[in-house]
Amino acid sequence: MNFSETVDTAALRPQIYNYLGFHGVGQSEQTDVLIDECIRELEKTARFRYLYKSFDSPPEFLNKEPYTEFLRGASGVIISAMTLGVEVDRRSKLLFRTDMPRAVVFDACASAYLEHLSDEYEKTIGDDLSFRFCPGYGGSSVKDLKYIFDILRPEKIGMALNSSDFMLPSKSMAGIIAVGKKTVKSCKNCIMYGSCSYIKEGSTCYGSVKR
Amino acid sequence: MLRLGEKVIVFDGGFGSELERLGLRGVPEELNITAAEEIKSIHRSYSCADIATANTFGLNPIKYHGSFSLCELAQKAVENAKASGNPVFFDVGPSGAMLEPIGTLTFEQAYDAFKEVAEISRDIADGYIVETFSDLYELKACILALKENSSLPIFATMTFDSSGRTLTGSTPEIAANTLAGLGVNALGVNCSLGPRELLPIVERLVNATDLPVIVQPNRGLPVMENGKTVYKLSADEFVENIEKMLDMGVSIIGGCCGTTPEFIERISEFSGREVRKHAFAPRTLVNSANSICEIDGVKICGERLNPTGKKALKEALINDDLDYLVDVAVRQQEAGADILDVNAGLPQIDEKTVLPKIIKKLQEYCDLPLQLDSSNAEAVEAAARVYNGIPLINSVNGEREVMDKVFPIAKKYGAVVLGLAMDKNGVPKTARERCEIAERIIAAAAEYGIPRHRIMIDTLVVTASAEQMLVRQTLDALEMVRKLGVKTALGVSNVSFGLPNRPLLNRTFLSLAMERGLNMPIMDPLDGEMTGAVRAFELLTGIDENAENYIDIYKDFTPSSQQTLKTAKENKSAATLYDCVKQGLKAHAAQLTEEELKTREPMEVVSDVLIKALDDVGRLYESGKLFLPQLISSAEAAKTAFAVVSQHMPQDSEQKGKVVLATVHGDVHDIGKNIVKVVIESYGWTVIDLGKDVPPERVVEAVRKHQPFAVGLSALMTTTVPSMEATVKALRADGCKAKIFVGGAVLNAETAEAIGADCYTKDALSMAKKLDELATEK
Numbered sequence: 001m002n003f004s005e006t007v008d009t010a011a012l013r014p015q016i017y018n019y020l021g022f023h024g025v026g027q028s029e030q031t032d033v034l035i036d037e038c039i040r041e042l043e044k045t046a047r048f049r050y051l052y053k054s055f056d057s058p059p060e061f062l063n064k065e066p067y068t069e070f071l072r073g074a075s076g077v078i079i080s081a082m083t084l085g086v087e088v089d090r091r092s093k094l095l096f097r098t099d100m101p102r103a104v105v106f107d108a109c110a111s112a113y114l115e116h117l118s119d120e121y122e123k124t125i126g127d128d129l130s131f132r133f134c135p136g137y138g139g140s141s142v143k144d145l146k147y148i149f150d151i152l153r154p155e156k157i158g159m160a161l162n163s164s165d166f167m168l169p170s171k172s173m174a175g176i177i178a179v180g181k182k183t184v185k186s187c188k189n190c191i192m193y194g195s196c197s198y199i200k201e202g203s204t205c206y207g208s209v210k211r
Numbered sequence: 212m213l214r215l216g217e218k219v220i221v222f223d224g225g226f227g228s229e230l231e232r233l234g235l236r237g238v239p240e241e242l243n244i245t246a247a248e249e250i251k252s253i254h255r256s257y258s259c260a261d262i263a264t265a266n267t268f269g270l271n272p273i274k275y276h277g278s279f280s281l282c283e284l285a286q287k288a289v290e291n292a293k294a295s296g297n298p299v300f301f302d303v304g305p306s307g308a309m310l311e312p313i314g315t316l317t318f319e320q321a322y323d324a325f326k327e328v329a330e331i332s333r334d335i336a337d338g339y340i341v342e343t344f345s346d347l348y349e350l351k352a353c354i355l356a357l358k359e360n361s362s363l364p365i366f367a368t369m370t371f372d373s374s375g376r377t378l379t380g381s382t383p384e385i386a387a388n389t390l391a392g393l394g395v396n397a398l399g400v401n402c403s404l405g406p407r408e409l410l411p412i413v414e415r416l417v418n419a420t421d422l423p424v425i426v427q428p429n430r431g432l433p434v435m436e437n438g439k440t441v442y443k444l445s446a447d448e449f450v451e452n453i454e455k456m457l458d459m460g461v462s463i464i465g466g467c468c469g470t471t472p473e474f475i476e477r478i479s480e481f482s483g484r485e486v487r488k489h490a491f492a493p494r495t496l497v498n499s500a501n502s503i504c505e506i507d508g509v510k511i512c513g514e515r516l517n518p519t520g521k522k523a524l525k526e527a528l529i530n531d532d533l534d535y536l537v538d539v540a541v542r543q544q545e546a547g548a549d550i551l552d553v554n555a556g557l558p559q560i561d562e563k564t565v566l567p568k569i570i571k572k573l574q575e576y577c578d579l580p581l582q583l584d585s586s587n588a589e590a591v592e593a594a595a596r597v598y599n600g601i602p603l604i605n606s607v608n609g610e611r612e613v614m615d616k617v618f619p620i621a622k623k624y625g626a627v628v629l630g631l632a633m634d635k636n637g638v639p640k641t642a643r644e645r646c647e648i649a650e651r652i653i654a655a656a657a658e659y660g661i662p663r664h665r666i667m668i669d670t671l672v673v674t675a676s677a678e679q680m681l682v683r684q685t686l687d688a689l690e691m692v693r694k695l696g697v698k699t700a701l702g703v704s705n706v707s708f709g710l711p712n713r714p715l716l717n718r719t720f721l722s723l724a725m726e727r728g729l730n731m732p733i734m735d736p737l738d739g740e741m742t743g744a745v746r747a748f749e750l751l752t753g754i755d756e757n758a759e760n761y762i763d764i765y766k767d768f769t770p771s772s773q774q775t776l777k778t779a780k781e782n783k784s785a786a787t788l789y790d791c792v793k794q795g796l797k798a799h800a801a802q803l804t805e806e807e808l809k810t811r812e813p814m815e816v817v818s819d820v821l822i823k824a825l826d827d828v829g830r831l832y833e834s835g836k837l838f839l840p841q842l843i844s845s846a847e848a849a850k851t852a853f854a855v856v857s858q859h860m861p862q863d864s865e866q867k868g869k870v871v872l873a874t875v876h877g878d879v880h881d882i883g884k885n886i887v888k889v890v891i892e893s894y895g896w897t898v899i900d901l902g903k904d905v906p907p908e909r910v911v912e913a914v915r916k917h918q919p920f921a922v923g924l925s926a927l928m929t930t931t932v933p934s935m936e937a938t939v940k941a942l943r944a945d946g947c948k949a950k951i952f953v954g955g956a957v958l959n960a961e962t963a964e965a966i967g968a969d970c971y972t973k974d975a976l977s978m979a980k981k982l983d984e985l986a987t988e989k
Contacts, residue, residue, distance in 0.1 A: 104882070
């Protein structure tokens with residue numbers, strides 16, 4: 001992998017504050033330090049794995065809305081899955097036992113860290129990729145994750161899907177990426193649109209734009 | 212006839228890549244029936260190997276849900292593999308589900324699945340190749356199931372990444388010690404990486420075992436070409452690195468992803484070659500899934516999870532408060548323990564049920580290897596079975612019937628056994644007699660196939676107050692027993708019983724004993740003087756090279772700092788309890804509460820200080836001036852204060868009620884629920900936390916048992932809202948009178964009403980306030 005798993009914490013900080021519910025205000029030196037420490041700890045604990053397959057034409061399960069709309073005009077599609085590994089979950093669990101405030105920050109940092117590493121990794125795949133569209137969002141069914149698991153078999157990178165279609169370990173994601181089509185993540189089709197706490201607070205979740 | 216461990220044996224190679232090459236799509240295991248001829252042709256192309264692997268990798272009841280029966284697929288797969296003309300090993304891959312605690316599959320469910328695999332294969336195959344496992348716990352369930360339900364040989368391999376660990380964090384040494392302990396016939400590594408990248412891992416495996424080592428590498432590291440995985444390593448380079456492995460002492464070779472008949476043909480030239488013998492020094496090792504401990508030098512065994520003389524632990528055990536035990540374990544780990552003793556021996560407790568439950572809970576949080584301490588052999592067996600690693604068993608003694616009960620368990624689970632140098636006549640007076648009992652124990656262990664390095668001897672501490680002259684015999688015995696080639700242990704602090712200034716005697720005795728050959732003091736690791744004596748000994752005897760560990764621990768030491776070491780991280784301080792809670796300084800909360808209690812009644816401290824501080828923090832949180840981490844810090848500080856206040860409350864004083872909390876069935880997200888727990892506890896509510904993925908019937912059962920004021924249910928995603936609804940219905944059907952709260956990312960007031968809940972609260976603080984409001988109305 002020719003990308004670095006060491007990150008510039010300052011760049012991730014706004015997103016982490018967002019996850020913590022700070023919504024752009026109330027940053028404190030104390031929390032900054034905690035975020036720094038958690039990121040450094042993640043660099044040691046996380047075992048980032050990224051798995052993908054690309055297709056010239058979409059696999060069958062994508063022949064329905066909202067995927068067809070998302071993939072319209074794309075020259076190909078990438079199916080991907082990625083995780084920080086079980087040791088992050090283990091560490092998080094211990095922190096919830098020994099140091100709750102740190103645990104909450106660690107959890108937010110882990111989410112931002114996974115998003116960041118995945119974005120960075122995708123830059124090594126190509127420069128004409130859309131954002132990752134994940135089943136369960138944007139009006140799609142979380143049940144479609146099963147197809148992604150059938151295609152990729154991400155068990156080999158230590159991921160599993162439980163009976164309620166949750167991906168394990170908890171810091172794992174899956175994505176459908178349109179190739180040759182620059183699309184931006186937007187709020188309008190999101191399942192949370194209407195009740196989203198980020199929008200109420202005047203911000204958005206990771207990398208989304210209000211449209 | 213294959214001569215395992217003497218002559219090199221060659222397995223076949225990659226199957227998936229061959230299926231792809233032939234354009235065979237679909238569930239690989241079903242192809243055994245739907246494309247039998249093609250499968251046979253692949254097996255034939257690998258006939259140059261010594262052993263064929265049946266096409267059964269995903270054939271288990273958890274992973275396979277197709278239209279054929281497991282049994283018919285198994286039979287066809289073995290029949291197809293026989294086309295190679297070679298003995299057939301049944302391929303057993305991971306279940307595909309993730310085990311607890313990260314996933315939801317229980318150890319017992321995994322065992323049952325692999326038991327079914329054993330039942331469909333034991334009469335038709337020649338052996339098992341258990342491969343591509345990355346979770347040691349799942350692998351243990353698999354090996355136990357295969358061994359208990361068949362008599363075929365088992366070769367077991369795990370996958371490691373370039374960091375030298377499996378995906379769940381086990382090292383080659385941990386894998387080797389555990390698998391050898393469980394009695395596999397060969398162990399090793401498959402898949403993972405290419406042969407060159409695997410060399411360091413193979414070297415570590417070979418050095419860690421005297422069993423035959425098996426290696427089945429991929430065809431180098433894959434590269435992505437147009438989104439497809441491609442392996443490009445040449446057969447020459449593959450062969451060259453395989454030969455290096457054989458030179459290290461590897462016995463069994465084969466190929467994994469990307470390897471083709473050409474590769475296996477090339478390495479089959481090594482078949483029948485003499486296996487290179489390598490030096491192997493047996494060591495006394497215990498391990499968890501993530502950490503391995505060699506009992507050598509001095510290793511501290513933490514004694515605080517033994518209820519003898521510990522009132523709070525006794526109560527926790529009786530009340531099934533496993534969280535308390537986890538806290539004790541984590542504190543000992545942080546204080547520098549190497550192993551933890553676990554004992555649940557109380558007359559009120561069914562050890563056979565409780566000990567394994569404790570072990571399962573502790574290993575979720577604590578990395579240290581565990582010592583299973585019980586005189587009840589059934590409890591030891593139940594605990595050893597669910598232990599994720601190789602435990603230490605405490606204990607046997609020189610009595611034949613005790614050894615006959617415990618040694619079969621130790622043999623089966625690969626445990627190290629601690630033997631007490633005593634028998635039915637009690638503790639012998641002289642060192643010579645104690646050493647004779649040790650010899651008897653070692654000889655009896657050997658009859659059960661337990662080697663000397665899996666035995667430790669406790670030469671037994673007597674109290675200096677009662678038998679002063681025998682203290683020396685204990686020390687002499689240490690030296691004599693060490694000469695037998697076994698490691699030693701002592702429950703050090705017994706020496707001072709009944710005498711004043713016990714710490715002084717304990718640490719002096721500890722120093723004497725270490726010098727005479729004590730390897731494992733069983734002691735309180737939180738006692739800084741005792742752990743200090745161990746660290747000093749390690750420095751002075753050169754175990755701690757360049758004094759690195761010692762300096763790291765004591766670099767900030769000043770005589771007065773010793774007592775305050777634990778709170779050193781808290782550089783802030785608060786003048787009053789109110790400030791302390793508001794600033795979230797948990798470390799000072801207990802002391803400041805005690806001070807408040809000198810001048811105020813307990814209830815006043817609650818209402819005038821704690822509630823006031825929490826309300827102020829709550830207001831700041833609601834107005835966006837304080838944030839989640841600070842809110843939680845304050846809640847934790849308040850919780851600590853409440854614990855102190857409650858000790859001063861009159862026994863019959865009115866307390867706020869109980870709240871049962873659970874993340875509903877199917878949902879494994881419990882962060883939100885954990886935050887709710889700490890916040891409402893800080894408001895004085897007693898929380899019964901049922902954890903995550905809790906089935907409705909368990910919630911109903913807990914509500915019946917605890918009669919709470921409220922029930923809080925959490926769900927994170929739309930898919931588990933039906934499960935939440937089912938829980939609410941089950942509670943109503945059972946006549947639950949408690950208020951039912953629901954919360955979680957996808958919930959809102961409308962959904963809450965639709966599924967029949969009483970209250971929806973958007974976050975932890977609103978729930979705490981709503982609870983108080985409802986309690987006042989009542």
